[in-house]
Amino acid sequence: MKNIHVLLIPYPAQGHVTSLMEAARCFTSNGLKVTFVNTDFTHKRVMSAWSETDGPSGLMQMVSISDGMEPCDDRNDFGKLTKTMFQLMPTKLEELINDINGKDDEKITCIVADFSMGWVTRVARKMGIRLAVFCPTSAAVLAVIMSLQKLTVDGVINSKGVPLKDQMIHLSTSMPIMNPAYFFWLCMGDPITNQIFYDFLVVDGKEAAEDAVHIICNSAMELETGAFALFPKILPIGPLLATNTSTRQVGHFWHEDSTCLTWLDQQPIRSVIYVAFGSITIFDQQQFEELALALEDTKMPFLWVVRTGTSGDNVDYAYPSGYMDRIGTRGKMVSWAPQQEVLNHPAVACFMSHCGWNSTMEGVSNGVPFLCWPYFADQFFNKTYICDIWKTGLGLKKDDAGVVTRGEIKNKTEELLSNNIIKENALNLQETLMSGLRAGNSSNKNLNKFVDWVKEGNDHM
Structure with missing residues (x-):
């Protein structure tokens, strides 16, 4: 046939x-x-x-x-x-x-x-x-x-x-x-x-x-x-997810670093800030340092996807002096992550995201609250859905110089993780979405x- x-x-x-x-x-x-x-x-x-x-x-x-x-x-x-x-x-x-x-x-x-x-x-x-x-x-x-x-x-x-x-x-x-x-x-x-x-x-x-x-x-x-x-x-x-077919997601441009899943296994439930901005977002050095220091200031474990020059995008960031020593094993940096598996992990507490539509769907499908940091294209509108319509996240605001400061990041992270209504909205939306x-x-x-x-x-x- x-x-x-x-x-x-x-x-x-x-x-x-x-x-x-x-x-x-x-x-x-x-x-x-x-x-x-x-x-x-x-x-x-x-x-x-x-x-x-x-x-x-x-x-x-x-x-x-x-x-x-x-x-x-x-x-x-x-x-x-x-x-x-x-x-x-x-x-x-x-x-x-x-x-x-x-x-x-x-x-x-x-x-x-x-x-x-x-x-x-x-x-x-x-x-x-x-x-x-x-x-x-x-x-x-x-x-x-x-x-x-x-x-x-x-x-x-x-x-x-x-x-x-x-x-x-x-x-x-x-x-x-x-x-x-x-x-x-x-x-x-x-x-x-x-x-x-x-x-x-x-x-x-x-x-x-x-x-x-x-x-x-x-x-x-x-x-x-x-x-x-x-x-x-x-x-x-x-949502079109690899988990629908019980397999890993395919079509990536970079190798996924699965060591982060082993690291997540060692973290307490709902304790980790997952930070990933997709395949296109690029920060300048000042903004990169503000984010790095903010993650340090939260005192929470964090998993951070940092695309580097080896990915072919000519992105090379310098961490603040002494940063890696101070962070130790509390922070895990990878160049590309198996995102659906990460967001499905019980250790993840929230998702700091560029609000690309795939990332949005993956976060919503796993009931994870968002910290929204759109970069370009449709991401600004996706943030509107997350923050204003579904009410499953908070937006990060830039200062007058166009920088999202370490204080803004730390404060919004604390505000999000103490907001039980947002967490409940995220779980309810997950159930509604997956039932379809x-x-x-x-x-x-x-x-x-x-x-x-x-x-x-x-x-x-």
Whole structure:
């Protein structure tokens, strides 16, 4: 019997790859055959960090195509990367699909594309292949993209996505209030990069979302009822977690340091501050030292993910003088952690986070309270969900010089860990979120609905 063959393609950033990889594992466990397409650069990183025991299943193959950039180019320049990909990758993807279909009698009948890779819609249309869109962010972020025309007509933004006045807005009465100054394409860095993201990623993402028959999202109905009410086309199938399939998370760009799990085993229950800011956040030396000294001042055990120059990001921090001697075994620093296992560990008391959506979903799924420190893109809005809507965390504030001081960090940590209401909210939200994955409940039903649609194959072309 032939398998239905689906091609998946993420945007080449860590959170996009890991979440779509978890979706891929859900598909293969439901009998779909998956070809997972990374860029050449990302493919090398993922495969080198992938342990033998976590390798692809028989129904999933990992392939890659060029992102159009030179080997020496800086792929942390997301503006240049995005522009180059959108110009050169469509032809490469078309060639790959033709090559696969020429050799494989199980031809690709559906493409699932990250909404940040909106150019894929034109390839799917040209080749007569059904298209679904994957949303690795909150549904609210995609709701903003799908509301661009309304936002322009209402005078909230101009045709280039720039806010026209200083005002808070509601996309609908059932959605959280939003500050247009923090729309994610305005938080990518410099104005030129912001504009590239708007012109290529946002506008094309809207086209892809409109073209797609289905949009699947790494979220849950119970987390974002307003966004799903506004756009019922978006199907939440989350949280997409490795624990759903009883395996370790895959798709990482770096090797995970599992020694931190042994260290956590030696700490008292709910005593550890877990500090991790994802794959992109970079601090200057002053801010790094403030954070280091704040963690020292708390007198609590802490697990801190510190990406260093060895990760290829040219990040090298100097700890304050004598710091390691003073900290001793109370602090554990690693360059990359098995985050889902860490957050699931009973020793963890709270999560100091950049509020990336994957980290947000992982923290919520484990009932862990947050200390929110957003860095860019959608992270500012995710903080709004955590602090103002779900009330499962507190935000860290910068001083007039733009620094989050050691005093602010220490005080907010103490405030969070003494707040039983926030802890209770976090545990209640965890139960609500995880119940959606059970057979017959919302996320589980949506996943089955989507898989059934894919399996219908050519019947509805």
